């Protein structure tokens with residue numbers, strides 16, 4: 001009688017431990033993505049982004065975005081100027097750029113992490129974009145928020161986020177009213193071509209974003225092991241209790 005009661009309560013405890021183990025692991029399962037994200041498709045659907053679509057293609061930044069979305073779990077944020085924003089640039093602006101500068105211009109519109117609108121309130125300036133160095137005045141992108149408004153300044157242009165075009169938990173696409181012109185390309189011209197610094201070679205900016213390997217779920221495995229350990233311990237305790 002006493003033994004049966006003990007045995008039953010132990011069984012209940014084991015069942016409980018195993019069910020908590022299962023529920024503790026379930027949040028780690030990420031929702032299955034419905035096919036790879038295609039940035040072109042998203043912009044086509046939104047309409048009025050033909051220039052951006054063309055530039056994403058010619059610079060191959062569009063492919064980079066799709067690949068990154070598929071391979072990283074940091075997500076990505078794209079600031080998307082519509083066609084009329086490109087049309088409002090000084091005539092010849094795009095044509096005056098080298099291929100490399102076009103790549104940088106488009107990469108400047110990409111932040112290599114997912115930012116929800118509320119996260120803009122807490123980001124620290126300058127924001128790092130795919131174009132690279134934000135700190136030495138090359139490609140700074142600053143965000144300020146007030147109420148529902150998100151303002152962006154590059155040091156060359158000031159604009160606001162007009163609209164959310166697309167968002168899941170991986171990719172956010174925001175319409176911006178102006179093309180984000182980076183200081184490095186559109187800032188006040190430096191006097192003469194700066195003499196090459198003697199110390200060391202200039203850092204060649206590697207465009208490939210470092211694919212930081214995904215954070216692993218070791219911790220949940222560890223708790224699983226611990227629980228299994230507890231279970232075996234209890235089973236051993238039951239056996240010794242019963243044999244008393």
Ligand SMILES: *[C@@H]1O[C@H](CO)[C@@H](O)[C@H](O)[C@H]1NC(C)=O
Nearest residue numbers: 036038039040041042044066
């Ligand atoms: C993305 O979508 C565009 C337009 O719908 C299509 O032309 C392109 O082939 C797609 N790319 C991929 C990798 O599926």
Ligand SMILES: *[C@@H]1O[C@H](CO)[C@@H](O)[C@H](O)[C@H]1NC(C)=O
Nearest residue numbers: 036037066067068069070071
């Ligand atoms: C997405 O990633 C998976 C595995 O990492 C790979 O097998 C697949 O080819 C990738 N798809 C695209 C469209 O890059």
Ligand SMILES: *[C@@H]1O[C@H](CO)[C@@H](O)[C@H](O)[C@H]1NC(C)=O
Nearest residue numbers: 144145146149150151158160
């Ligand atoms: C955003 O910019 C507008 C003008 O474009 C200005 O009136 C507003 O105060 C700015 N808001 C913030 C939070 O900087």
Ligand SMILES: *[C@@H]1O[C@H](CO)[C@@H](O)[C@H](O)[C@H]1NC(C)=O
Nearest residue numbers: 125126140141142153154155
């Ligand atoms: C961006 O913010 C940083 C840090 O607050 C500041 O030092 C820098 O001058 C700002 N740049 C622009 C273009 O607003």
